[in-house]
Amino acid sequence: MKAAVVTIGDEILIGQIVDTNSAYIAKALDKIGIAVLETRSISDERTHILETLAYFQNRVDVVIVTGGLGPTKDDVTKESFCEYFDDHLIRNEELEAHVVALIEKAMKRPASQMNKDQALVPSHARILYNEVGTAPGMWMERADTVFISLPGVPYEMKYIIDNAVIPALIEKYERPYIIHKTIITHGQGESLVAERIEEWENNLPEFIKLAYLPNPGRVRLRMSARGTDEALLQNAIDAEAEKLKVLIGDIIVGFDEGETIEVVLGKLLKDKGKTLAVAESCTGGKIAQMITSVAGSSAYFKGSAVTYATEAKVNILKVEQQLIDVFSVVSSQVAENMALKAKQLFGSDYAVSTTGNAGPLKGDSAVEVGTVFIGIATPKGVYSERLDLGQPREKVIERASNKALEKIYHEILKN
């Protein structure tokens, strides 16, 4: 079972937007055992679309296309599908009623002619209903390849993938199993890790593939096993993970099945019935944003004091002015005081703080660009850790935020 993902839109090709649709679709397909051979972003040109559809014909079982379904002239996906499938547009009355009802409910006005024309679809298309927008998804087949066209707006695409595409694919195909296990290591570079596990890697079974995913500060090792016997795959992958523990247990900080630290941390806090607060300086709200991107986070997240200006640390967070005067605002003492004060102010069980200089300029800061202190306050006490993260700015913010969430995760796990 192989698939291809094609995203259509000049805004991707001029770099105006990042294509996040491909990753979402690839992950959803991977989860049901369909391997994505390739993803492509192409222009809104009829010939380019036709050439791409033809390329994947019979090379893959499923092609998922997003974009180019708007009601405006620059959107040509439907016409291109008609041409490729030698079909023509017809007005689907059931679909039109659906679009009209949707517009009237959401916009509180009657549907325009252009809205209604969203119900013009190729006569052989199976409709994949869109409950969160007016452009429908379409499922068409030629020879042994299924072509699915979806709107490019991410939440509309996601809605149709989750509610229509994945269930239909599960029904249509028998699929192999694909199982991943990611081992997160911390503190050694890719080369060193590779040297330590070289022999193990050389002896991996044929059906297990290993990938190194270096991130600032950590290397993730992802094993992927593919086959028809799910239990066998899972056992084999677990056994190899056990061998890794013996070899590099000192640098392994966790395992994951693809979940982000904010999701894992959220589950842990919920399980333990504990709450968290944050005090951020150089991460500028990134930590709070990560935590609250998880639905249900209000159950365990109290809030964050993003005290970017020094006086805000004193006025809002009640950090002791004396500590700032004596040790400077970027110091372990201030980081610890920030964490403690956040814990008190928000009334949480745990708190984590950041203070540092994300750069790009040193400004009037006493520390080097890239220096960040993380403070950790737990029911038992407070401590801090210094990070030297270099540049660029976005790396410093991202790495400090990830590290802060990882530190607090391990603290909660211990207690």
Added chain:
Amino acid sequence: MKAAVVTIGDEILIGQIVDTNSAYIAKALDKIGIAVLETRSISDERTHILETLAYFQNRVDVVIVTGGLGPTKDDVTKESFCEYFDDHLIRNEELEAHVVALIEKAMKRPASQMNKDQALVPSHARILYNEVGTAPGMWMERADTVFISLPGVPYEMKYIIDNAVIPALIEKYERPYIIHKTIITHGQGESLVAERIEEWENNLPEFIKLAYLPNPGRVRLRMSARGTDEALLQNAIDAEAEKLKVLIGDIIVGFDEGETIEVVLGKLLKDKGKTLAVAESCTGGKIAQMITSVAGSSAYFKGSAVTYATEAKVNILKVEQQLIDVFSVVSSQVAENMALKAKQLFGSDYAVSTTGNAGPLKGDSAVEVGTVFIGIATPKGVYSERLDLGQPREKVIERASNKALEKIYHEILKN
């Protein structure tokens, strides 16, 4: 002048990471007049890499490949390049000295053999030095196509693109001009906007292309002009923008050349010498994170009180308990009070606040999922606006954050 971007890595194809490299590279190429024909993400397989290089041979002038340059076994880009160019690896001593010095400086340990082996490069490759990592960039040519291989780690790729690739491309090629202008409209859907400008669109000159970019809450219209006479292109695009103002001036909220609202807002605050603070509930730190993603934001951003829990609004932000009791925590009164208190506490000129329910569940909230109030405090007073943003959660957070920044931008512009 045409280019293709190829990102290599199974982590993209299983959806473990979002490919952000393609957009960065596409934007950098577009800026110097090189149009990206297509971007592809492919697997770490030698045959897949070779097939892709061959596909773009002579179809484009430049192919930029990222990924697969790590020192580990799963990285096969260098071997694939050797095969494609009928070349072999040699040890580049200057490069090895560079890698050794880099490791010793950054890691405070001697370079390992695997580190040193990063200096094994195809004998015909022109080296693009990487000052922020050990994997070098490589420039190779076959017939009229240039193939550039870069590391996949985003900040390493960006460093080499900015410092080596773009300067070299500017030197090598005469390029046409590509000029974009984006008109941001607010408050009407794509179909309605399209109907209002239909005649204008039909009469656009051949060399200007129009694209509709619908976002939650706004539609951006992007004109792109391509040609050899820069002044002519700019004049033509400006003239068309003037015509649009006459047609839909009532819904145009701004123009941009690809800059985000947080960048535009930052410039305005700096120009006017004004400061900003934020009080966030349902946006959970997203607004602060957007503001502080801009380098230099400490000049105008005081901070944000991310008061996710209701008691945090009272304890930290000093929102009046009575307002919450009488009007509920998601109300215009509380939004306004949050903005006012943030302005006072942080001592800023302006403040913006959010309170709402981002969903997915209604919980014990009195309002519908997707209801958000934005509060705006200015030197002259305070007011609020209600948004009904529906679902899903991520859309509510994104749209409310964007809207909050847009509102405050227009306020500052007025004063």
